[in-house]
Amino acid sequence: MPTSLKTAPRSAKRRISVPRSIVPWLFLAVPLALLITFTFIPVANMFWYSFTSWNGISKDKDVVGLSNYIDLFTRPELFRVFFVSLYYFAASFVQMALALYFATILSFSTRFRNLFKGILFFPYLINGVAIGFTFLYFFRPGGTLDAGLELLGLGDHQQFWLGNPDIINFSLAGTSVWRYMGLNFVLFLGAIQSVSPSLYEAAELDGAGRWAQFRYIILPSIKPIVSLSFILAISGSLAVFEIPYIMTGGANGSKTFVIQTIDMAFEYRKVGLASAMAVVLLFIVLLITWIQRRIVPDEKVNLT
């Protein structure tokens, strides 16, 4: 009520007294609720399904113990698809190198730098499905890529970019680089811009060139971000899904572990086995991350 509102400040300030220790939890309540609902409960369910022979529909789920895991580890062909991940893993190095290159250049005062930043980050904002379809047109015979080659007089180099089993994974990994480079780029750029400008100034006074500045100032300062990107690259390339699934559905030798898991669950209705595959993938990613952290320990960066 307006009247009572007006009088309110006059009265003694009413404070809800909350014990200090609870305050952070109140702030955390919403994100934690979301995290538990949409991450932990589904993961817990996945663990549970992996011990059943559920077909994804039936009301009853028969517990079969470890038989899904035994089945999985006695079928090496199910792990052969990780070979495809190597293409994406290799591509992620190209992606990081490009991102680092652009981030460094655009951190110096370059003409139109904001425009270029926008252009480079833009693909990451586009919906993955739209990218999949765009690149389908790009790669199809007589599509954008072939037309471009024709224009450049390189018509002889036209290929079945997705039809040739030796090329398809390069095409798909290339699409992946195009899509995700923007994210790496922004991460690197942010890290580079947090380097104190006085360092560059001092370096310039000492006669350091751009390369020396990169080598001795930028790279060491952004090492934690590079190592984070590296972890993301590994787990990302093991769990590649979106781009090959939309563009080829895993056909013609582009099947990845996640696509295979999806097929297992929804085509052959082996949700139990598929859950076991997902659990195994989770542990592989955790293991690799752990190994990587042991080899390259986190160190505090201190240039000053």
Added chain:
Amino acid sequence: MRIRTVTAMAAMTGLTLAIAGCSGSDDGTNTPAPDSTGGQASEITGDITVLTQRTDIVDTIFADYKTQFEELYPGVNVTFEAITDYEGEVTTRMSTDDYGDVLLIPNSVKASDLPDFFEPLGTVEELSQTYRFITTEQNYDGLSYGIAITGNASGLVYNKRVWDEAGVSELPTTPEEFIAALQMIKDNTDAIPLYTNYADGWPLTQWESNRCEITANPNCVNELAETDAPWTEGSDHYVIDSLIYDAVAAGLTEPDPTTTNWEQSKGDLGDGTIATMALGSWAIVQMQDAATDAADIGYLPFPVQVDGAFHSVISGDYKNAINVNSDNKAAARAWIDWFADESGYATDQGGIAPRIDGPTPDTLADFAAADVQYIELTPAPEGKESLVNDIDQAGEIGLWAPDYRQRIVDAARGARDESKQDIFDDLNSRWASARAQVAG
């Protein structure tokens, strides 16, 4: 395509759930049936949500159905929910209670799971007097759970003009003649003789519906459960898959199968860029709609004759069923009966009417002219309703999945280092061990 979200519906009170079986005693399909459930139409009340896969016509043709139906049953209010990824979304939603009142039974539901999710519509014996496809599809333990929305014949859609221009005058009666006809199309026209629709995947599964035509044996599916080698020379699967392999190997399909596009292929068949595609008869109307001249679109039987006659397997499309958790089962039942008996959906869509006494669609005039014999498959023996399916899934073969036919296409065009026989041997050995596993 638009997907409507529908909030949970308030249950109407005082509704008795007495559902008397709808006897098929009334004659034609045009007379209204106000008295189909033993009570007056006005006594049936309630709101029902109807799930449909037809995102394209939900706001047009289905809106008309709603008007007509609600005139007959003033107490019922129908809401549609059209779903693009029907199979995927509905199978997930079935783990809750909220999956509409009337829905199409997803194909991946096992026969033995039907009673958990759907209300029985009547005994197989009784319903099969009136409706097609009752005895073979979506029934369990003598009870039927769904009535087909329409029925399909299997075969291949083709562009008659292109085939004429190529100089093919007779319908091919053997796979060899079919390949020769495709070769003539390749030599004499600019059309792609046979389009696989490889990239979309599911169109490749349409070949599967031609099984049992090669041997003209309505029991061929059940016999799959009795053999260790479905891909043996002369068998249905051997002939169908060899035809795909040979056509691709001879370069009679699209140059790069991995970038095909289903939506575009409809227009391409219509304007003669594509000559032939293997699709069920449901596709004929869609192809005619996309064609410049609908008369160009024709329907071919699978190129095999047994005793001098072509054969085509007819089977039900999706089946309308009642959610076992529905609060308005009487209204849901009234909708299903009305949809099968009165709506004319099957005929409008060029399909075979679900009623046995329903009309034959114009789309199959080509089949009538070629005197194609229709085959309705033999029901699975009791207790073995899902046996073939179980073997298929245990062996991860996927008779109704695109994967192994994509593999055949890849091998045929030289993108995989294996021969046709290698693939068949592998499929046979997987089938045999899956069969042993399921039996064991």
